Amino acid sequence: DIQMTQSPSTLSASVGDRVTITCRASQNLIRWLAWYQQKPGEAPKLLMYKASYLESGVPSRFTGSGSGTEFTLTISSLQPDDFATYYCQQYANYPWTFGQGTKVEVK
Amino acid sequence: QITLKESGPTLVKPTETLTLTCTFSGFSLSTGGVGVGWIRQPPGKALEWLALIYGNDDKRYSPSLKNRLTITKDTSKNQVALTMTNMDPADTATYFCAHPAGTTGYYAYWGQGTLVTVSS
Numbered sequence: 111d112i113q114m115t116q117s118p119s120t121l122s123a124s125v126g127d128r129v130t131i132t133c134r135a136s137q138n139l140i141r142w143l144a145w146y147q148q149k150p151g152e153a154p155k156l157l158m159y160k161a162s163y164l165e166s167g168v169p170s171r172f173t174g175s176g177s178g179t180e181f182t183l184t185i186s187s188l189q190p191d192d193f194a195t196y197y198c199q200q201y202a203n204y205p206w207t208f209g210q211g212t213k214v215e216v217k
Numbered sequence: 218q219i220t221l222k223e224s225g226p227t228l229v230k231p232t233e234t235l236t237l238t239c240t241f242s243g244f245s246l247s248t249g250g251v252g253v254g255w256i257r258q259p260p261g262k263a264l265e266w267l268a269l270i271y272g273n274d275d276k277r278y279s280p281s282l283k284n285r286l287t288i289t290k291d292t293s294k295n296q297v298a299l300t301m302t303n304m305d306p307a308d309t310a311t312y313f314c315a316h317p318a319g320t321t322g323y324y325a326y327w328g329q330g331t332l333v334t335v336s337s
Binding site: 111142144146148155156199204206211 | 254256263264265266269277278279280281313315317318321322323324325327328329330
């Protein structure tokens with residue numbers, strides 16, 4: 111299985127901050143990586159796919175980058191609605207696997 | 218509009234078999250590259266990928282759970298079922314069904330999830 115490691119596990123930030131989350135893979139994913147946002151009691155919501163492609167309807171303050179084994183999700187200016195947990199997911203090889211999550215909390 | 222909804226028991230006893238059903242609309246599972254999968258999330262923990270079935274009946278499983286999982290589809294009913302045997306309290310989780318966008322591997326569409334508790 112491809113192991114996905116996110117850092118940090120928890121991130122304390124304020125509205126307006128620039129936030130970056132990192133996802134590292136144990137094997138080369140090329141660019142087959144997605145990012146999700148999940149709020150308590152809700153299903154995950156797709157933010158990005160193929161590392162840097164923004165899902166329709168997702169605000170442009172979210173950007174994804176990276177290739178191979180290292181990827182980042184950046185929120186350029188954190189908004190109140192962005193406090194949530196974020197997951198990366200690889201779909202380069204079966205079994206598809208998720209990172210352990212990064213919780214973005216209020217500082 | 219694509220929708221998915223999970224159904225099944227909310228409480229099962231240890232050693233019992235769990236069967237969950239995902240009923241979907243807005244797409245057909247009769248095309249080879251189209252799939253529906255199951256993902257679970259124990260309370261307060263991360264997402265865990267479980268299984269996936271494609272329209273051509275190709276099936277993929279998590280290796281760690283493969284011996285306990287069976288995924289099937291009923292194209293006429295627009296349903297996908299997941300069976301998990303020998304349930305354990307550690308299997309307590311919210312179980313989501315989800316649909317990858319097109320023939321890709323990222324999940325653009327999710328059900329609301331169903332919480333399954335394993336307890337005697």
